[in-house]
Amino acid sequence: MATxxxxxHRHILGMEQLSREDITHILNTADSFxxxxxxxxxxxxxxxxxxxxxxxxxxxxxxRLSFEVAAKRMSADTxxxxxxxxxxxxxxxxxxxxxxxxxMHPDIIIxxxxxxxxxxxxxRHVQAAVINAGDGAHEHPSQGLLDxxxxxxxxxxxxxxxxxxxxxxxxxxxxxxxxVGFTRMGSEVYVYGPATxxxxxxxxxxxxxCTSLEEAVRGADVVMTLxxxxxxxxxxxxxxxxxxxxxxxxxxxxxxxxxxxxxxxHPGPVNRGVELNPDVADGPQSVILDQVTNGVAVRMALLYLxxxxx
Amino acid sequence: MNTTWRITNGRIIDxxxxxxxIADLLVIDGRIAGPDQPVPADxxxxxxxxxxxxxxxxxMHVHLREPxxxxxxxxxSGARAAASGGFTGVACMPNTKPVxxxxxxxxxxxxxxAEAAVRVYPVxxxxxxxxxxxxxxxxEMQAAGIVAVTDDGRPVRDSQLMRRALExxxxxxxxxxxxxEEAALSTGxxxxxxxxxxxxxxxxxxxxxxxxxxxxxxLAEFTGAKVHIAHVSTAMAVDLIRAAKARGVRVTAETxxxxxxxxxxxxxxxxxxxxxxxxxxxxxxxxxxxAALADGTLDAIATDHAPHSILEKEVEFDAAANGxxxxxxxxxxxxxxxxxQVIGEVxxxxxxxxxxxxxxxxxxxxxxxxxxxxxxxxxxxxxWRYAADQVVSKSRxxxxxxxxxxxxxxxxxxxxxxxxxxxx
Numbered sequence: 001m002a003t004x005x006x007x008x009h010r011h012i013l014g015m016e017q018l019s020r021e022d023i024t025h026i027l028n029t030a031d032s033f034x035x036x037x038x039x040x041x042x043x044x045x046x047x048x049x050x051x052x053x054x055x056x057x058x059x060x061x062x063x064r065l066s067f068e069v070a071a072k073r074m075s076a077d078t079x080x081x082x083x084x085x086x087x088x089x090x091x092x093x094x095x096x097x098x099x100x101x102x103x104m105h106p107d108i109i110i111x112x113x114x115x116x117x118x119x120x121x122x123x124r125h126v127q128a129a130v131i132n133a134g135d136g137a138h139e140h141p142s143q144g145l146l147d148x149x150x151x152x153x154x155x156x157x158x159x160x161x162x163x164x165x166x167x168x169x170x171x172x173x174x175x176x177x178x179x180v181g182f183t184r185m186g187s188e189v190y191v192y193g194p195a196t197x198x199x200x201x202x203x204x205x206x207x208x209x210c211t212s213l214e215e216a217v218r219g220a221d222v223v224m225t226l227x228x229x230x231x232x233x234x235x236x237x238x239x240x241x242x243x244x245x246x247x248x249x250x251x252x253x254x255x256x257x258x259x260x261x262x263x264x265x266h267p268g269p270v271n272r273g274v275e276l277n278p279d280v281a282d283g284p285q286s287v288i289l290d291q292v293t294n295g296v297a298v299r300m301a302l303l304y305l306x307x308x309x310x
Numbered sequence: 311m312n313t314t315w316r317i318t319n320g321r322i323i324d325x326x327x328x329x330x331x332i333a334d335l336l337v338i339d340g341r342i343a344g345p346d347q348p349v350p351a352d353x354x355x356x357x358x359x360x361x362x363x364x365x366x367x368x369x370m371h372v373h374l375r376e377p378x379x380x381x382x383x384x385x386x387s388g389a390r391a392a393a394s395g396g397f398t399g400v401a402c403m404p405n406t407k408p409v410x411x412x413x414x415x416x417x418x419x420x421x422x423x424a425e426a427a428v429r430v431y432p433v434x435x436x437x438x439x440x441x442x443x444x445x446x447x448x449x450e451m452q453a454a455g456i457v458a459v460t461d462d463g464r465p466v467r468d469s470q471l472m473r474r475a476l477e478x479x480x481x482x483x484x485x486x487x488x489x490x491e492e493a494a495l496s497t498g499x500x501x502x503x504x505x506x507x508x509x510x511x512x513x514x515x516x517x518x519x520x521x522x523x524x525x526x527x528x529l530a531e532f533t534g535a536k537v538h539i540a541h542v543s544t545a546m547a548v549d550l551i552r553a554a555k556a557r558g559v560r561v562t563a564e565t566x567x568x569x570x571x572x573x574x575x576x577x578x579x580x581x582x583x584x585x586x587x588x589x590x591x592x593x594x595x596x597x598x599x600x601a602a603l604a605d606g607t608l609d610a611i612a613t614d615h616a617p618h619s620i621l622e623k624e625v626e627f628d629a630a631a632n633g634x635x636x637x638x639x640x641x642x643x644x645x646x647x648x649x650x651q652v653i654g655e656v657x658x659x660x661x662x663x664x665x666x667x668x669x670x671x672x673x674x675x676x677x678x679x680x681x682x683x684x685x686x687x688x689x690x691x692x693x694w695r696y697a698a699d700q701v702v703s704k705s706r707x708x709x710x711x712x713x714x715x716x717x718x719x720x721x722x723x724x725x726x727x728x729x730x731x732x733x734x
Contacts, residue, residue, distance in 0.1 A: 016508075095624050115626035116510035117580030136628070138510030173510060200513065201504025235497075 007305040011130040013119050014139035015180040023185060027149050029301035030294070036073055037296055046304060047076035050107040055097070055122075056133070057083040057113040062268060062292065063133050063143070067110050070299035076107075094118060098125035108303060111135070129306040137171050142302060143267055144177030146295040148185060150287055151222055153294070154263055159186030164216040164258070165207075166192050166248060167226035167275055168237075170199040174267040175226055179207045192216035193226075193248060196237045213247075213254060220258040224265040225250055225275040241274050251277045255285065263287045313340035313683070313726030314350060320358025320687065324365060325660040326676035335363050337683040340726030344679035356733070358687050361720060364659045365675050366398025366428075366684030369637065370666035371462070371487075371540055371564060371612035374400070374430070376422065377415070378407025383617035383704045385419065388637070389426035391615070391703040393729040395637040396719025398684035399429040399667075399674050400615075404440065405463040411435035411446040413454035420455045427729040428722075429684070431672055433487065436461040436475045442468055445478060452482050457670045460487035462540060463587075467493050469525060476535035485562075485669055487538045490522035490547070491588065499628055501574040501589040509577060511627060514589055520546035527554040527561055536560035538669055541614050543569045543588040545598030552607040562669050563602075564610040567636060567643035568709070570599045570652075576709060582623045582630035583709045586616065600652045603661060610666040613640045617705030635703045638696065639710045645690055645717035655690075687721035694718055 007025060009017060018026070036044055052071045054064055064080065071078045081101075092100075094113070098121075101109060106128045111119050116136030123130045134140040152158050163182045169175045169191050179189045183206030191202060192210040203209060210216040217223055228244055238244055255262065264276070264286045272278050281288065317335040324330075335358075336343035338350065374388040383391075385402075392400045402419065404410035410419060416432050423430035434456035438444045440463070448459055459479055466472045466488070479486045495518035500506050502513020523539055527550060530537040542548060542565045554561045568586065573593050576584045584590060602608040616633025623630050644662065647653050653661070667675030674684055696713050698706055722730035 093625055113626070115628040117627045120580055121626060136510045137512075170507075176510060199507040200502055201507045204504040205508065 007308060010306060011119070011123050012141050012302055012306060013130070013132045015141045015144045015177040015184070016139070018141070020184055023145070023148065023181065026145055026298070026301050026305065027152060029305060030145070030149055030297040033300040033304070034294070034297040036300070037293070042073050043075055044073065045075045047071065047074035047307060050076040050307060051105065052076045052078045052108045052110065052303065053101055053106045054078060054080045055101065055109055055111045056081065057111070057118070058134070060112055060133070062295070063112065066292070066295040067133060067299050070296050071303060073296070074300055074303055076303065094121055095125045098122045102126040102128060108306060131302055131306065134173050136173065137176070138173050139177045140173040141177050142295065142299055143174050144181040146291055146298040147178055147224070147265060148181050149294045149298055150265065150291050151263060153290070154287060155221060158182065161187040161221040162219055163187050163189045163222045163224065164192065164220040165189060165224045165226065166213065166216060166250060168197040168228050169193055169202060169226070170197045171229070171232060172226045176205065178224065179205045190216045190220070194238060194244070214257055217254055217257045220262050222263045222265060223250060223255065223258050226267065227269065227271060228275050245274045249275055249277060250280050252279055255280055261285070265291060268292070311727050312354060314338050314353055315356055315723070315726065316349065316353045317356045317358050317363055317685065317687070320361045320363035322363045322677065323656055323659045324677040325656050326664040327678060329677070330656055335677065335685065337685070337723070337726050340683050342677050342679050342681045342683050356687070356721065360689060360691065362655070362688040362690060364686050364688060365663040365677050366686050366722065366724065367396045367641065367662045368399045368666040368675055369397045369613050369615065369640070370401045370610055370670055372400045372402055372615040372637065373405065373617065373633070374402040375617055376406060377418065382619050385422040385426055385430060387704045388615070388617070389423070389428045389430060391635070391637040393427040393722045393724070394702045394719070395639070396641045396686040396688060396722055397428055397637060398686065398722060398724045399431060399672065401431040401433050401457060401670055403460065403462045404433055404435040409435050409440050411438050411440065413447065413450040416451050416454035416456050428724055429674070431457045431670060433458045433460055435459065436466060436486065437471060440464045442466055442471060445471070445475060448479055448482050448484055452484060457672055458485040458487050458538070460489065460540065462487060462489045465489045465491045465493060465522060469529070472526070473529050473533060476529055476533050476537060480533065480535035483671065485536055485538050485671070487540050488522070488526045489540050490519055490526055492518045492521045495521070499585060500577050501591045503574060503592055505574045505577060509580065511577070516544040516546055516591065516595065519544045519588055520550060523547040523550050527551070527559055530561055531559045534560070536562070539563040541566050541569070541588060541612070542599065542608060543591050543595060545595045548598045548602040548607055552602065555607065562609045563607070564612040564666070565599050565603065565608050566612060566614045567640045568634065570596060570603065570647065571643050572709065580627045581709060582625065582627055583634055583707050585627060585630050585632055586614070586634055587632040600647065603647065604653050604657070609661070609669060611640065611644055611661045612666065613637055617703055618707045619705055623707050634708050635705055636708070638702060639708065639715065641688065641719055642715035642717045643710070648690070649716070683723055683726040685723040686719050688717065689720045690717045692716070692718045692720065
């Protein structure tokens, strides 16, 4: 089913740790797992007897569901812990939570946390493999990988493409993982958004910062938009969502600047009418639901690979 | 306890008296003896061959955590750490629980300090509770023993309050120490730049420091009062201070060893022992700090010794407390500046003795005849490793753990009494 190439990572904490070869290996593995979800009996015994814990300190619908579906299709036993039901409300530290969970001998812990670096902290206190399902504004590697998979499926390659990422780059772990991932695979990533949402030094991750929406979108193979939040912790980042949608939102006319068959992507959930006009979000170029489908395959691959290595 | 010594063969470096020579230093009854004082019979000898004999080091910026957080550090443990690092005097910041904002707390601290290994100089709060509203009673606290005032850790937001603090303190000859940080810009957890973007951590811009440094300079210039800028971390703040000094503003400033040793790249890996406030800055800032230590823009090296337990540090980076311990590593890190030819030996001693003493107006930092015999012997060649089981402070929150260091205080003497010695 999977290739014989070795996979050297016990934990998946970010795209930054993954080489071009690692990424190719993960995508090939995901590709081979994808058809399982098309079967009438959507289950293989690969991870039977393995315990996987979803440790979510932030609300999440699709990522958690996607990991759970992936785990169950591989026959693993899954358990969900969310912050509201965990001991953290009683003041338990992440280190203690990790040590306690570890005492129950799970094989994989999937963690989402609002603090950047929390998954790395967890690895120091558990025996299990740790997969980062999103940490603060740092990384969301499985999302980055499913984005790569989706583009590769449609374009046949990840090299030489122009990827435009529009929106809140500063607070987006998806943007971070995508910039690193697409750049590493040989594409060029152009970012654009309100200047309040372009973080200092993003060029050092490989992104090219554009000065206009047109510059970012013109000739693009992929137009990826990010979810926008008007205010974060009383930080006056934007005057209004109205202005955002008019100046930075992707409409049909903006999309005509991109290649005719450019892909429209979004990590979800979409603020319809803000970062994406509904006719674009639901239009023929949108691959937003392909992203969701591929998410399951990529996560199956990650679960398989971190286990194969332990 | 014996307080009479003859320290022989050492290189005496005493910047206040323009002395840098190999000579013997005589201590009689806890005081530095004059050159023509007769040597008493049977005086015990300390062979300082290969060592520097310098005035006891003064750290003008430490947090001793007592009263209130004795599980992190207390006055006695902090003083032991100070002595082992070569310090004979430390100025302790008022952000204890309760805040040192009244004579009662000051007296309590000094009562405890009577038993301490080194001299403890309390710094009082600028505002009651350091809440930034009402001035604390500077006069009462001064009578009880404070040497300066500050709201360190909780920067004064209200410019009018800072103006009044400077004016009022000047009437008592007290120095106001400013933790210069514009609060609205300082909601992050590390320096803002490419590294914070890479790590996805919220940044604190360098402008947060320089804006407030300029406010303090403008207020000091207008009122004629003196102000001291604590833990300078940025190139722009250095430029502002340099220009202010050139036009005669009564501004002094310190930096801490981590700002001339590390950059924000040390945060890669999310080690919470690289989290402090102000944060570690860029390489450009670090080089500017070094240049400012050399050219006199910065007057003192202070540690900002800030002990925290694992309760505050073994957590997510966002949730971790700011600060690192520094008393035991300051001297070797500063000696690296001498080896790297950033500053000379005499300048180093000046930065860690007579200058901070002068800023605080305390009778220390020199080897003048008649002065209390606060003396530190430094072996600038000694190689050692700062291992966890050797840490003297109650806390171990330092990014320098397990660093191989060169240079160490091998003997610390306070009023002629040996408080730390590595002599067999």
